[in-house]
Amino acid sequence: MLQNGFRAALVQCLVGKDRLKNLENASNLIHKAKSNGAQLVALPECFNSPYGTKFFDEYAESIPDGPTSKMLSEAAKKHSIYIIGGTFPERDDNKLYNTCTVWNPNGDLIAKFRKMHLFDIDIPGGITFKESDILCSGRDLVTFEMFGVTVGLGICYDLRFEELAKLYRIKGCKLLVYPGAFNMTTGPLHWELLQRSRALDNQLYVFAISPARGEHGYIAWGHSQVTDPWGKVVAQAKHGEEIIYSDLDFTECDKVRAQIPIFDQRRTDIYDTVCKI
Ligand SMILES: O=C(O)CCC(=O)C(=O)O
Numbered sequence: 001m002l003q004n005g006f007r008a009a010l011v012q013c014l015v016g017k018d019r020l021k022n023l024e025n026a027s028n029l030i031h032k033a034k035s036n037g038a039q040l041v042a043l044p045e046c047f048n049s050p051y052g053t054k055f056f057d058e059y060a061e062s063i064p065d066g067p068t069s070k071m072l073s074e075a076a077k078k079h080s081i082y083i084i085g086g087t088f089p090e091r092d093d094n095k096l097y098n099t100c101t102v103w104n105p106n107g108d109l110i111a112k113f114r115k116m117h118l119f120d121i122d123i124p125g126g127i128t129f130k131e132s133d134i135l136c137s138g139r140d141l142v143t144f145e146m147f148g149v150t151v152g153l154g155i156c157y158d159l160r161f162e163e164l165a166k167l168y169r170i171k172g173c174k175l176l177v178y179p180g181a182f183n184m185t186t187g188p189l190h191w192e193l194l195q196r197s198r199a200l201d202n203q204l205y206v207f208a209i210s211p212a213r214g215e216h217g218y219i220a221w222g223h224s225q226v227t228d229p230w231g232k233v234v235a236q237a238k239h240g241e242e243i244i245y246s247d248l249d250f251t252e253c254d255k256v257r258a259q260i261p262i263f264d265q266r267r268t269d270i271y272d273t274v275c276k277i
Pocket of ligand 1: 187
């Protein structure tokens, strides 16, 4: 155990159409990350299925009953680690969500976050996507504790909404984790910039974990990334299947917060960010 934090692994796995193969591959990579000392392993958005509105219904599972939850719970317990289980489509009461689950070293489900801002954009000649055709959005901020650190969850498009990240900072988070799958249009433009912005604005670590870039269907940008509380990129993958590691030191959050005390200097007499739920 590191003195002021823990070792994290971001697993940028390749995802195909075969659910069981996707689970087996993720499970093998979790094992590898543990062998290299990871205490927290984080997976990408939609790691059990190809990413696309036409796939959500077929691959959806209820939580924690389905095979994807089972694999994550068993892997967390077997390796005695925390797992942030990327996302997979969740079915609940005949509705579908894009959902991130978190498992503790006993294999218990300790947090569940449903994507709050659905990915509906239209860039002609670039990318058009409409998650809201099939998915419902979540409405809860979700945090959990590990090794004394409060962690907040978001999913991909949620990265664009600075208010969500700020509310997590106000709730005491020092790490925000976003499984995500940016594309070949917005990836090169915004992926790194958004993460550095959220980290810098809120003086915390940011993880974003992408699937590896495949050759068919939705082409993910890759480049899973760890950004520190100063806004510096401290680890970044390329686009293929890869695990990146980072030894986190949460005293960096304390330092930047004390040295650049923007949260004590906010003009909340003029503006505010209020948590309504
Ligand atoms: O915001 C973007 O450009 C990409 C978002 C995305 O791919 C997603 O929400 O799944």
